[in-house]
Amino acid sequence: MLVACFSVLSLSLSHCRYALGMEDNRIKDEAITASSQWYETTGPQYGRFNSEEGDGAWCPKGQLEPSDTQYLQVDLGRLTFLTVVGTQGRYARNSGNEYARAYRLNYSRDGVLWKSWRNRLGNAVIEGNKNAYQSVINDIHPPIITRYIRVIPVTKLSTTVCMRVELYGCLWDEGLISYSAPEGQLMQQPGHPIANFSDSTYDGVNERRRLSGGLGQLTDGVIGLDNFLQARQYHVWRGYDYLGWRNDSLGTQGHVEMEFVFDRQRNFTSMKVHSNNMFSQGVKIFSSVSCWFKPRLIAAWEPEPVTFMTVLDDRNPSARYVTVPLNRRTAKSLRCRFYFADVWMMFSEVSFQSGNTHKHTHTFISQQKIYLLILFSSEPPDDGNTPILIGCLVTIILLLIIIIFLILWCQCVCKVLEKVKTQTADETEGCPANSDPHYERVFLLDPQYQNPAVLRNKLPELSQSAEASACGGGYAEPDVTQCTPHQCFHSNAPHYAETDIVRLQGVTGSNMYAVPALTVDSLTRKDISAAEFPRQQLIFREKLGEGQFGEVHLCEAEGLPEFLGEGSPLPDRDCLSVLVAVKQLRADATNQARNDFLKEIKIMSRLNDPNIIRLLCVCVTSDPLCMVTEYMENGDLNMFLSQREIESTLTHANNIPSVSLSDLLHMSVQIASGMKYLASLNFVHRDLATRNCLLDRRLTIKIADFGMSRNLYSSDYYRIQGRAVLPIRWMAWESILLGKFTTASDVWAFGVTLWEIFTLCKEQPYSLLSDEQVIENTGEFFRNQGRQIFLYAPPLCPPSLFELMMRCWRRDIPDRPTFEGLYQALRPHVNQ
Template identity: 75%
Template sequence: MLFFLLLVFQGDALAQIDPAHCRYPLGMEDGRIKDDDITASSQWYDTTGPQYARMNREEGDGAWCPAGPLEPTDVQFLQLDLRQLTFLTVIGTQGRHAHGAGNEFARMYRLDYSRDGVVWISWKNRLGIKVIEANENAYASVIKDLHPPIITRYLRLIPVTKVPATVCMRVELYGCLWHDGLTAYSSPEGQMMTAPGYPIAHLNDSTYDGYHKRRKLSEGLGQLTDGVIGQDDFLLTRQYHVWPGYDYVGWRNESLGPGFVEMEFVFDRPRNFTSMKVHCNNMFTRGVKIFSAVSCSFKPRLVADWEPQTVEFRTVLDDRNPSARYVTVPLNRRAAKALQCRFFFADTWMMFSEIAFQSADTVIPNLLPSLMTTSFLKVENSTPTQRMAELFTSTSSSVTTQANTDTSDDVNTSILIGCLVTIILLLVVIIFLILWCQYVCKVLEKAPRRILEEEVTVRLSSSSDTIILNTPSVPPRVSQMDPPYERVFLLDPQYQDPSMLRSKLPELSEGTRTSGCGGGYAEPDVTQCTPHQGFHSSVPHYAETDIISLQGVTGSNMYAVPAVTVDSLTRKDISVAEFPRHRLVFREKLGEGQFGEVHLCEAEGLPEFLGEGSPLPERDGKPVLVAVKQLRADATSNARNDFLKEIKIMSRLNDPNIIQLLCVCVSSDPLCMVTEYMENGDLNMFLSQREIESTLTHANNIPSVSMSDLQHMSVQISSGMRYLASLNFVHRDLATRNCLLDRRLTIKIADFGMSRNLYSSDYYRIQGRAVLPIRWMAWESILLGKFTTASDVWAFGVTLWEIFTLCKEQPYSLLSDEQVIENTGEFFRNQGRQIFLSAPPLCPPSLFELMMRCWSRDIRDRPTFDHIREALRLHTAQ
């Protein structure tokens, strides 16, 4: 019984596939695919059998060769058994070289695949072509990406020839394991959207490999499992030469009748399902929304009936942010081999681009039909102790009922009574241990807490320029914890109200704030305060009033310095020249804020205007791309003051890795500041479109970056942040979206990522007032409103994590915004339940240790930017 209960709370298997990273060799060359799993329809000699079809190997006579010259009508194949479901993305082939003695190769081949070894499917690319171009000689390896990828266990490579010829092949497969275990889904066919003024969007599942009958898809897989995430605008696609709407499968409400889309999912074996993730479009201006609710039924076996107990989930609809997003549906660890889910419409259209499942590795069958479903659903929002007690009560009552129904049999009664007594004794012992553990935890929670941070203030040239500066860090302590995702539970919609945080984190309501101390900007009289003087108890508060002013007037971030008035801002405070406004030619609107906009412009004659020492490259008289922040005519006087304050700040900055203010237009309205803009755009977009450098990227001319490039970028960002810290400036929005990149891979830190609609999903909006980059923010910035150099160090750790994931994933992508905020409470409580970002596959262990130090709960344990820069430079030099 105890073993059973431990299994119930086991961790889950990962269940998402990223085709860009799922490119690992599967074992033909290194022998992990055994000889017994490699067969063929025929072979020329024993020395050219299928076991010799290994890439870059020369055993036997150097390759697999089918018997006799191959005719154009012949179907000979090499068959591989991968032993488990695999997500196959790349295939490499060679001919027979045999150290110069052979010259046979296949110029073309086809692929057949099967998930069960019974039904075989012919692969075809996104344009419907089945034949893959292969080798031109016997020695060179040819690497081909599969678009779409294949989910399979068995694979057949079938050489194709136009004239009779002798062919031989060596192969390697690339991909990764298919942890989802999904073998087929069924759904209504996708439909076509037509609207005046827009192109026709074909929302069909064009790569589906199952049956298509009577407008229903069955027994196959397709675009919902190919790892390609649709964009915010469903008319845009990530593939070339395809039609608008290609990345989505979509349905119109009125055409289906019942108001929902019914889908069935079949898996390779019974599993305990934790959650289902559905990537949905939410372009509500076109009548598209995420589903309003979902109801899922379960089958333990394919021949069984659907169980009567369903799992139902209602989504929180969003009419403000049109971004596509994942919706996570909890499945409460229900055991099944098949699921049937009904997705209910919230508007005219519903569109999905991906569906993924998370399930436990070990299957725990339901003891009774309602034991594991009803009991867990009944206590979903209770404490762990209440859940265990409820489970024990259900188990005891079930066993008691069984004993009562069998009392007619004396022998069975004696056995059941003995079993019942044993179970009850075990339950009593376990409940006692749980209660004792909870008692100990409560005692520990009541122990005095301290926010282990100290602050001092320094003054710049102006008496109003008082800024928070951290004391130097002490030698860091490294700790790495990786608690399971289930420790953070789904939150209710009230979490959108910041004041509700006090009810979610009761510790935060114990302290009250007094004026002059404790978070936000440091006022001049802060020198009269001692640490924690502003609190009646040593706990933080949720500083929603302190962080409202985070967003600048143009939608950009503002460096954390106190306000400056127009009267105190003189021309000598601005060290840049006035640029003729008519030489700025508008090219693109990058973003906007409440009172300002950011434009991409061409500045005619700017290098000549700036003269010697200009930071701009020579353009031979051609216009230079610049970013122009412009204040709108309807801006308030406070916004105007803030804009002039930002000019004052920017004019002080002069570092190779900080974006530079080039000139201004302030002699007349609208006020403008002109800054550098790099031809490669921002680092997030640059890295997300590239792969790590390898033989595959070279062979296929795929844009790539090397590990040394990534390390060099990290050093540059740390160098720029070191400069800002030396001036006691706090950036408050460090991320790859705020790092610009030129063609030489020079990084310059900017501050207008917040204004760009492209990155709106990276920010959390508090009741329409402030937007916060919470996934990059330190816990004390969210809970106390404290933005310091130490909180910038935290954000640098997240930025470093982005770089070594090639910006393929948003930080904490499995957590909602509300769960991210709740996780900061776990950092505050410091009971070992906080969730850290996991180590990126490309990241060396020493660099991940550095990230973990940046995320230390105690700010004195975080390294300084001086230390970070030196550590990264040493790592790069190795």
């Protein structure tokens, strides 16, 4: 029953990044049209990603002028939540060189009314390609809910343009096509900056201070923070993530009226509203809501509303979802009045569950294999079985009562925890908790709050339990009420980077390996053993990512095989140039960043294994400093697998890109082998995932380290205070809560990486959980009371292999296998 209840939860829409079918022909030729075409062989049907059919791309007729509006149009068939667009030019097996340096997007939900997309800063033009063959992947912020999409190339000069396109996202089964509401308002507090709670991404119209006919921030998948003055976006105003209203300024009887229009008539079960509850600033969730229903747009509103009274909470200031039961009322349009409980009311997301939507959502989840392994699992209920559905609702109500009780209990425990203080270094002298020779401690604290959200509000008994076990192989938590992030570290702990969590990232944005006792105080260019490569022979092709002081680029290195000579790790020494990844330090980098960069070179120079990316050469005799590493032509494993299906008769018959179970097992063994090598050196990777595994044409895996810097995978990382990012969905509980990174925490990440491989990277780990819920789940691992949620067993995964994954996720570090043991356990699977 709990599985059934979980299946109706909203998908985390920010994680909808699945290819929609341009490359693999799920989008048919007749669904792809264009404003014009140069030749029959450059028609719109040839504008498919990674395809060389026809003359290799869609090309509009004639020279494209700056004033022209030529477009490639795709009918997605259904409403879709579009999050990413990928583009290429016309390469045509080295015979073409046309591409779009920039483009715009227009979209329509009905094929009649077209809207122009703009990003959160109001810019409509998206950076395109710099050559004809490399792909450029752009995240669409805000995402688009649409059925029809037009990609419109933009040029500043008269030129020939050709394009190939892939679209990424997921189905918008919720069916909401517009909402109407009063426009958001300003909050002006004496002595404080103005906060603006307008719906800045709304794509409808604003007439007489009322929004109508569009969608915006309430459906963009971005959940507002507990503190409404903070935002998840950069360079935006205070209050950006919320649409908010003041009680005394609407001229109504203490309520906000909103209307919601859907694509078809639906049987509604509930509405979920994410509402702020920062009551110290006069903001609370709504006290009650009444909803009226209209079965057809031309019909009258039904007279009998559904009314719901919320349980107001004056103790916990956290923002939260409020679920409003809608009693299976049938309608195509809803009108809801939300009644104020205080001066302000603020929403960041609104979603609906309905009988039809439940069915489609469950199908979509099944297709993407998104389930959670819950300890109290049972068979999903039949949608037509009324008693089971009633039981599901009763279960939800009981869970809400339990949650309220836990919130009240946690508040009482927090008062006790305010008095708890961690033992000092002198008091813990001789304690074995810090005896591990290669880890670092980092505590995820936010100084913006009096009680840090992660360790205080979410995990109330962590401090007591940790202190009690500190000298028995556990870990002691510092007094989080008395220290800053730079102070909350054990004074005797060995550190391989500075104590700031930002140092988990290298200066170019990639992750930094943690290594034991690597001293770089006197490290200079003379200490670098790698050969100096002529930088003029590096041809920059694409920026893969960037960090605070540097960038990662995909480059062609001319003459590199000959330069490296005998013993070169490059697979093909006969070619004149090869693709390489170049980490480049910017000229304005600080001395500390330069020293860290040289340290990273020294770390990389010590690695020599067939399954680890190798440092090939450097450019350090002049600025900017560069290190050149291997790059594999098939890109990263995440993208490779997500574009394929498991090998079958159907994939062969339809020429669908596929991989076999044997291929997946071979990949797993190679990753285990590479990590076994790192563990033998006491190196800790700290960001093992499929995005950090590169793949060549022979399916050889090489573990890399720059997935963190790539915008394509930004949603895989949880941002701390707007600076550092952590791959929390791959991290062991002790890494998230206590900052302990060891080979054992890499083993945990290896288990998650195996899970990615055997789901063909079709979804993100814990995809039904928000980042905050993932952190809360790590607290359940810490408390070890049997309530923690595990990843489900992928259907492709042999039972013995899933048992191996579960061993990687064991709560107690000594119970996890070693990489040597994992390698030995996996090798027999390959030969089966």
